[in-house]
């Protein structure tokens with residue numbers, strides 16, 4: 001039977017994080033992937049882990065940065081084990097695919113079924129999959145092509161109820177039948193700051209203007225860029241991410257704009273740039289503050305006339321790409337220092353979305369932590385919750401790494417925790433201690449909260465007293481007396 005995913009041989013270091021078991025706590029060990037596909041990989045590690053064990057896997061993909069995913073051991077051998085990936089989102093898949101494509105062995109046999117061909121073929125006459133793996137939209141095409149087969153390989157285990165559930169999921173969640181699909185439900189939060197972000201995404205998505213997304217690392221800049229793309233008319237065209245900080249200065253220009261054969265030492269063949277691959281879609285330039293002055297001016301030229309020119313080339317090519325840029329740097333001070341072009345900044349800053357750090361999102365901290373605890377628990381088939389101390393610790397911690405740190409700490413806690421309730425220590429957090437001078441009487445606390453909730457409810461209900469009473473679950477006279485008490 002043919003494979004559904006191309007596998008490549010690699011030597012890629014990986015950290016394995018294991019969940020505690022009975023008396024034994026969890027641990028982190030170093031190993032390496034010896035093969036990798038979009039579905040999982042083989043890890044050289046002795047002693048091997050038992051089948052079905054769930055592990056946290058952390059690895060660095062050259063050019064793309066660090067990844068942390070959950071994996072399940074599907075096969076155990078003497079020198080290692082095969083693991084299947086969980087929770088790979090589309091973006092992570094595309095990055096992984098970039099890496100696999102670069103590492104796959106180029107010979108004449110089909111990477112899916114192994115059939116030997118006498119010459120290079122576009123379609124395998126053994127299994128029928130297309131083999132044009134260097135075309136940019138290849139992976140999307142292949143996933144579509146193989147989709148029914150993927151379902152089919154699992155369908156023997158479906159009950160008739162499962163099938164109804166799946167069809168219903170396709171109708172409601174995928175096609176939006178009978179449901180008012182709003183902002184992607186994966187984008188979690190209800191603080192005022194994040195609601196403003198949602199509203200800006202909705203406003204700017206259908207237009208073609210460039211967007212500059214600012215905010216600390218891990219606040220959701222890339223997620224915002226994807227959300228804009230997915231709500232635009234370009235959504236069925238490529239969304240291409242380039243992390244300007246991850247690619248060396250001397251390579252980035254060729255990576256973005258392509259190069260001609262012989263343009264520089266080592267340029268044996270001509271190469272298409274990411275801008276051209278993104279034609280019709282969106283290009284997301286992450287960490288734009290890291291671009292060299294030379295690439296900055298080339299980018300400015302692109303924004304002015306929408307033409308890209310390969311390195312070493314002589315004629316430009318007109319391209320229809322929407323640019324979204326992001327940075328965690330203060331570009332204004334980079335301009336003052338002379339490291340960032342002012343004219344480029346004003347071209348990019350036409351529409352700015354600033355993502356507030358998590359520490360300024362109030363109760364969103366807890367909402368996010370709960371969301372990811374739920375998600376990872378479900379994926380691992382355990383029912384985990386937070387202890388009250390853990391929730392206090394989540395609230396009082398500053399989360400300098402923002403949402404990414406929440407994800408990593410919660411994922412690790414789900415893997416490492418020995419109990420069903422996640423404690424502060426599982427999250428690597430300490431129990432917040434109340435300082436004596438900040439201790440207030442319960443009555444004060446109650447009054448403060450009561451007043452706060454009253455103000456919020458009045459605002460939410462446009463001062464409609466009946467509605468406020470309903471929302472707060474009290475009578476109308478009580479609403480009046482509370483207003484009087486707090487003078488609001």
Ligand SMILES: Nc1ncnc2c1ncn2[C@@H]1O[C@H](COP(=O)(O)OP(=O)(O)O)[C@@H](O)[C@H]1O
Nearest residue numbers: 186187188189217218219220221222223403404
């Ligand atoms: N509000 C949110 N709700 C759910 N997941 C989020 C949210 N914000 C960020 N994430 C997730 O956190 C991780 C880091 O976000 P990312 O967009 O890569 O941040 P940045 O680009 O600002 O460093 C990603 O896995 C992203 O999906």
Ligand SMILES: [Mg+2]
Nearest residue numbers: 218221222286
């Ligand atoms: Mg980022």
